[in-house]
Amino acid sequence: MKRSLTFAVAACAAxxxxxxxxxxxxxxxxxxxxxxxxxxxxxxxxxxxxxxxxPAPALLGGAIRALLxxxxxxERVRGYGGLFSAKTAGHLRTVTIAxxxxxxDFRNFASDIPNASSSCGSALLLAQLERTARQFPNVKxxxxxxxxxxxxxxxxxQRVAPQG
Numbered sequence: 001m002k003r004s005l006t007f008a009v010a011a012c013a014a015x016x017x018x019x020x021x022x023x024x025x026x027x028x029x030x031x032x033x034x035x036x037x038x039x040x041x042x043x044x045x046x047x048x049x050x051x052x053x054x055p056a057p058a059l060l061g062g063a064i065r066a067l068l069x070x071x072x073x074x075e076r077v078r079g080y081g082g083l084f085s086a087k088t089a090g091h092l093r094t095v096t097i098a099x100x101x102x103x104x105d106f107r108n109f110a111s112d113i114p115n116a117s118s119s120c121g122s123a124l125l126l127a128q129l130e131r132t133a134r135q136f137p138n139v140k141x142x143x144x145x146x147x148x149x150x151x152x153x154x155x156x157x158q159r160v161a162p163q164g
Contacts, residue, residue, distance in 0.1 A: 027056040034067040035131035036075070036082040037124060044120035045127035047082070050075060060136055061095040064104060067132045068092060083125050087112040093147070100140040102133050108146040110156045122157040 032054050035047035050071065054062025068091055070084040091112075093105040110117070116125040133142045143162050146152040150161035 029053045030056050030059055030062075032059055032063040032066070033132065033135050034063060035128050036071050036080045036084075037128075038079045038081070044123040047124070047127045047131055048080070049131075050080065058095070060097065060102060060133060060139065061092065063132050063135070064095060064129075065089075065092050067128060068106075068109075082128055083113045083116050083121070084128065085112075097138055100138060102139045102142045103145070104129070104133065104142060105145045105148060106153070108152065110146070117156055117158060122159070125157070 030053070031051050033049040034052055036050055037046060038048050052063065052066040054066060068084050069086065069089040070082060071080040088109045091107045091109045093107055094103075095105075096103045113121075113125070115121045129144065130142060133139050141162075143150060144153045146156070154161040
């Protein structure tokens with residue numbers, strides 16, 4: 001009797017799998033923007049939007065990951081550039097948002113884009129990051145870090161790390 005009951009439960013479970021038992025809903029992808037410079041300009045912080053499709057619900061994290069990959073080959077042919085590329089792809093560690101402040105932590109990519117520590121380079125880097133992160137209504141301010149250290153990130157850019 002016990003063996004028959006075990007067999008019946010196993011059979012029902014197998015049928016449920018084959019029949020396509022209800023599963024968690026699949027999150028729809030969303031279009032977000034990343035920002036990159038285009039052409040030569042005297043304004044170091046001039047960046048323009050490029051569309052990317054990222055999975056929900058972590059839209060900010062998806063947008064930052066897409067930014068770190070940089071413009072596509074086709075976009076580069078059309079004159080888009082910037083500091084991010086295949087060298088910086090995959091450097092995102094964590095993204096959290098609390099009280100409208102996004103905390104974005106990276107693996108240190110300073111050696112991959114050493115010219116970002118110049119005044120024009122840091123303006124461009126921060127413009128790309130800020131415009132990408134602040135497109136979301138729940139992000140009013142952004143704080144960056146390298147491997148958990150704000151001082152490491154902002155020190156690299158020769159700036160004072162923000163509090164909070």
